[in-house]
Amino acid sequence: QSYSWDLANEYGESTIMGQADQVFIEAVQEASGGEMTITGHYGGSIGYKSVDQFDAVGDGALDMADTITTSLSGIEPLFLLSSLPFIANTNADAKLLWEVARPHYEELFDKHNQVLLWATPWPPSGIWAQEPITSAEEMKDLKIRGWDASGVRTLSNAGSTAVQISWADTVPQLAAGSINSVLTSADGGASSKFWEFLDDFTAVNYSMALNMTHMNKDIYDSLTPEQQDIIRAAAEKASDAAWEDLEKRVEQNFEEMRANGVTITTDVPADFLEFLRQSGQEVYDEWLSNVGPVGQQILDEYAEKRGS
Amino acid sequence: MESLIVAFGILALVIFFLGIGVWVFAGLLLVSTVGLVLFIDMPFHRIGTILAPLVIRSSTAWELSAIPMFIWMGEIILRTDVSTRLFKGLSPLTYYLPGRMLHTNILGSAVFAAICGSSAATTATVGKITIPELKKRGYSNALSYGSLAGAGSLGLLIPPSIMMIVYGVLAEVSISRLFAAGMIPGLMIAGIYSVYVIIYSLFRPNVAPADSHAPGFRDMITGVCNLAPIGILIGVVLGAIYSGLATPSETAAIGVAVTLIYAACTWQLSWNTFISSLTAAVHTSCMISAIMIAAAFMSTAMGFMHVPHNIARVIDGLELSPYQLIFILVLFYLLLGMFLEGISMMVMSLPITLPLILAAGFDPIWFGIFLILMAELAQITPPVGFNLFILQDLTKVSITRIIAACVPFFLLMCFGVALITVFPEIVLWLPDYLFQSGGGLP
Amino acid sequence: MLSRTVIRVSEICSGAGIAVAAALLVYMVIHIILEIILRNFFASSTNSMGEYVGYATGAMAFMAMGHTFMSRKHVRVSLLRRFLRGKIAIAVELFCIMATFAMFAFMTRYIWLILMRDYTRGSVSPSLMATPTWYIDAALFAGLVIFLIQLVASAIDTVINGVPEEQIEGE
Ligand code: NA
Numbered sequence: 066q067s068y069s070w071d072l073a074n075e076y077g078e079s080t081i082m083g084q085a086d087q088v089f090i091e092a093v094q095e096a097s098g099g100e101m102t103i104t105g106h107y108g109g110s111i112g113y114k115s116v117d118q119f120d121a122v123g124d125g126a127l128d129m130a131d132t133i134t135t136s137l138s139g140i141e142p143l144f145l146l147s148s149l150p151f152i153a154n155t156n157a158d159a160k161l162l163w164e165v166a167r168p169h170y171e172e173l174f175d176k177h178n179q180v181l182l183w184a185t186p187w188p189p190s191g192i193w194a195q196e197p198i199t200s201a202e203e204m205k206d207l208k209i210r211g212w213d214a215s216g217v218r219t220l221s222n223a224g225s226t227a228v229q230i231s232w233a234d235t236v237p238q239l240a241a242g243s244i245n246s247v248l249t250s251a252d253g254g255a256s257s258k259f260w261e262f263l264d265d266f267t268a269v270n271y272s273m274a275l276n277m278t279h280m281n282k283d284i285y286d287s288l289t290p291e292q293q294d295i296i297r298a299a300a301e302k303a304s305d306a307a308w309e310d311l312e313k314r315v316e317q318n319f320e321e322m323r324a325n326g327v328t329i330t331t332d333v334p335a336d337f338l339e340f341l342r343q344s345g346q347e348v349y350d351e352w353l354s355n356v357g358p359v360g361q362q363i364l365d366e367y368a369e370k371r372g373s
Numbered sequence: 374m375e376s377l378i379v380a381f382g383i384l385a386l387v388i389f390f391l392g393i394g395v396w397v398f399a400g401l402l403l404v405s406t407v408g409l410v411l412f413i414d415m416p417f418h419r420i421g422t423i424l425a426p427l428v429i430r431s432s433t434a435w436e437l438s439a440i441p442m443f444i445w446m447g448e449i450i451l452r453t454d455v456s457t458r459l460f461k462g463l464s465p466l467t468y469y470l471p472g473r474m475l476h477t478n479i480l481g482s483a484v485f486a487a488i489c490g491s492s493a494a495t496t497a498t499v500g501k502i503t504i505p506e507l508k509k510r511g512y513s514n515a516l517s518y519g520s521l522a523g524a525g526s527l528g529l530l531i532p533p534s535i536m537m538i539v540y541g542v543l544a545e546v547s548i549s550r551l552f553a554a555g556m557i558p559g560l561m562i563a564g565i566y567s568v569y570v571i572i573y574s575l576f577r578p579n580v581a582p583a584d585s586h587a588p589g590f591r592d593m594i595t596g597v598c599n600l601a602p603i604g605i606l607i608g609v610v611l612g613a614i615y616s617g618l619a620t621p622s623e624t625a626a627i628g629v630a631v632t633l634i635y636a637a638c639t640w641q642l643s644w645n646t647f648i649s650s651l652t653a654a655v656h657t658s659c660m661i662s663a664i665m666i667a668a669a670f671m672s673t674a675m676g677f678m679h680v681p682h683n684i685a686r687v688i689d690g691l692e693l694s695p696y697q698l699i700f701i702l703v704l705f706y707l708l709l710g711m712f713l714e715g716i717s718m719m720v721m722s723l724p725i726t727l728p729l730i731l732a733a734g735f736d737p738i739w740f741g742i743f744l745i746l747m748a749e750l751a752q753i754t755p756p757v758g759f760n761l762f763i764l765q766d767l768t769k770v771s772i773t774r775i776i777a778a779c780v781p782f783f784l785l786m787c788f789g790v791a792l793i794t795v796f797p798e799i800v801l802w803l804p805d806y807l808f809q810s811g812g813g814l815p
Numbered sequence: 816m817l818s819r820t821v822i823r824v825s826e827i828c829s830g831a832g833i834a835v836a837a838a839l840l841v842y843m844v845i846h847i848i849l850e851i852i853l854r855n856f857f858a859s860s861t862n863s864m865g866e867y868v869g870y871a872t873g874a875m876a877f878m879a880m881g882h883t884f885m886s887r888k889h890v891r892v893s894l895l896r897r898f899l900r901g902k903i904a905i906a907v908e909l910f911c912i913m914a915t916f917a918m919f920a921f922m923t924r925y926i927w928l929i930l931m932r933d934y935t936r937g938s939v940s941p942s943l944m945a946t947p948t949w950y951i952d953a954a955l956f957a958g959l960v961i962f963l964i965q966l967v968a969s970a971i972d973t974v975i976n977g978v979p980e981e982q983i984e985g986e
């Protein structure tokens with residue numbers, strides 16, 4: 066029996082997520098000898114937003130999807146974990162956090178009739194602005210766009226005027242000067258050519274969101290163990306490619322940004338980072354009360370393994 | 374090949390459901406549902422779980438909220454002296470121009486396009502004002518319908534444009550550059566339409582009858598004065614956009630507010646006017662939204678049938694030269710455009726066609742404008758063409774007559790596509806000029 | 816008697832629906848103007864414009880669907896219908912209404928399933944406002960129910976009074 070599946074991704078094929086999906090699709094195709102084919106629908110071309118993909122896969126409307134988990138925090142608060150403010154400073158931290166939390170994520174997906182295949186990291190987010198932002202004082206001058214609710218609240222607590230507006234409105238508002246800064250990754254800013262308006266990127270490493278690729282459980286369970294192994298092995302391959310890609314991406318982005326006259330500040334004073342972390346405390350507290358004891362359990366295990 | 378069979382199958386279904394007289398929005402939903410069952414054997418339960426969240430998502434998109442507001446603005450304008458003055462004003466001013474007030478559709482659409490990001494709203498709004506007036510004055514129906522359907526689609530090409538914003542986000546190009554790139558092609562298309570109307574009227578003067586007597590200098594001055602209200606409205610809205618007070622997606626609200634204030638200040642805003650404009654706007658935008666929601670589902674259904682994927686794979690395998698590729702893509706988009714609405718068509722196909730285009734060495738900004746022209750063509754191609762439906766709603770004339778009236782304007786727009794392909798500078802000159810010199814004017 | 820009741824009920828429902836839709840359109844304008852004023856003069860934001868105006872757009876479309884149908888403002892193509900008279904015209908009209916009813920009953924059922932799930936699970940939007948998602952499901956569902964009632968009423972009306980004249984010019 067041969068299978069033809071559809072995989073939806075709200076982001077483009079050239080993004081880290083899209084590239085990882087491509088690795089997965091090709092690996093499955095090859096290992097199954099063409100018995101299992103997957104069609105990738107990138108850039109939201111099949112009509113789904115990330116927030117809808119979770120239930121779509123659970124219900125079997127979609128066979129599989131690659132979804133940014135922050136958008137699922139309204140369904141299951143645990144999915145907010147990877148984008149909590151300053152939870153992971155480095156790529157290694159982000160990976161460790163993912164490994165620690167993975168069993169809990171798997172449980173959630175299972176509860177909603179799906180199987181978690183792998184996670185793809187987003188490059189760390191920082192502050193795009195007209196000046197390097199390295200002190201609490203400078204935060205006060207920012208009219209900044211935060212990409213999710215946690216970001217907006219953290220930035221507001223840090224004294225900035227933070228707004229939540231759509232990505233499509235971000236560039237027009239930058240052009241108009243109604244906002245003068247954006248909290249996003251180097252990658253995000255580079256993709257929208259922020260250097261037409263902003264000259265500086267301060268790499269505060271606010272957070273590294275995760276995309277997760279998940280598959281309908283009924284379909285997965287209907288496969289033979291060999292076929293399931295093929296899927297698992299391909300997912301492993303995609304995951305490795307994604308984490309490897311991450312390092313290279315950030316380098317490439319920085320290079321392109323410098324070429325376009327963007328000053329990149331990676332040397333952020335520790336007391337300023339501590340100030341920002343304090344500003345995000347409220348988000349942590351609320352998250353912990355929403356998610357229940359499992360939240361603290363994950364944080365503790367993460368802290369222990371991280372050695373801090 | 375299989376995809377072509379699917380495409381023809383869909384065509385047959387569209388002709389059946391729409392032809393028998395099922396309302397367009399319901400017809401498109403039925404076509405998609407039946408298509409999924411017939412062509413890929415999808416169970417009903419799965420179709421339902423695909424349909425419902427998509428309906429919720431596509432109906433609640435912020436990007437589309439401008440459409441009802443612009444339509445409301447048009448309904449208020451219609452109930453005040455703004456629209457009658459527009460005609461009183463243009464009548465003497467265009468007297469000596471062959472085609473006379475037929476140019477109001479083109480000019481009106483181009484100007485309205487400059488404040489409105491959607492072509493459905495542009496066509497509906499301008500048409501509500503011009504179609505009855507032109508009819509009253511005995512102008513040629515065919516030219517008046519055709520020029521409205523053709524020029525109304527300029528709403529997407531002349532900035533601001535919802536579609537450019539969506540394209541900019543998807544293709545990762547600068548939205549300000551896209552806006553600049555649309556300007557000259559937009560004016561060019563408007564110019565081509567006007568020249569066509571002029572030439573046509575020179576040979577058949579009776580398509581544009583004179584209003585009575587030849588206007589004198591004083592009539593001209595009065596004419597200009599009569600244009601003041603519309604000038605003020607458009608000036609304020611444009612001012613709000615270009616001063617940075619409002620983003621392009623917010624301008625519709627400014628437009629409504631300014632129009633309401635104008636109507637109130639000139640004692641033209643009664644409670645009845647307010648309510649009747651509001652009701653009419655809700656009816657029209659409900660009609661348009663319902664079709665858009667159905668079109669979004671149709672686009673998803675085609676995605677599940679892998680229609681765009683398979684066609685693109687065939688194109689990719691042909692190893693075409695750049696011009697051949699563009700020619701094939703024109704055919705591809707004309708085919709898709711028969712069934713889909715512009716933005717859905719773009720979102721669904723872009724991930725597949727953009728890599729082909731970039732590999733062939735085309736500029737992504739240029740391709741954005743090319744796509745918008747293809748979307749404008751899709752607005753006037755049967756069986757599913759938004760401007761066709763809006764015109765049918767406005768005129769109550771049979772759809773076949775409207776399609777016939779659109780044919781010359783369809784061909785003229787194709788000519789425009791050929792022009793920008795041979796001379797890409799038409800698209801790229803302005804953004805390069807504006808942005809290479811450090812962002813500002815030199 | 817029953818048929819007249821159905822028609823009366825549908826008139827009331829459709830009327831209520833369009834009243835809500837009109838109010839939502841006014842609300843959209845006010846919210847955006849408020850946002851523009853807050854942003855430009857108070858360096859502040861409602862932080863909910865895109866989200867709420869989007870909801871209002873969707874709710875407006877669905878709440879108005881019944882009344883728009885009753886007023887015969889939904890577009891249809893007039894290829895075949897112009898040539899039909901009498902019983903055949905009524906039969907074709909009833910087919911169109913029934914096909915539409917079937918399609919939308921199908922949609923309504925699945926929107927209901929989403930509504931129930933979002934309600935029992937307590938899902939909220941992943942935004943600052945954390946809006947319960949069942950609100951918007953419920954608005955759409957209500958609009959759909961009004962539309963379905965209107966379709967039944969229109970079918971009855973067609974049987975009793977024949978196909979309504981929609982001014983379509985001949986060639
Ligand atoms: Na426009």
Ligand code: NA
Pocket residue numbers: 710711712713750751752753754755756757758759
């Ligand atoms: Na079309």
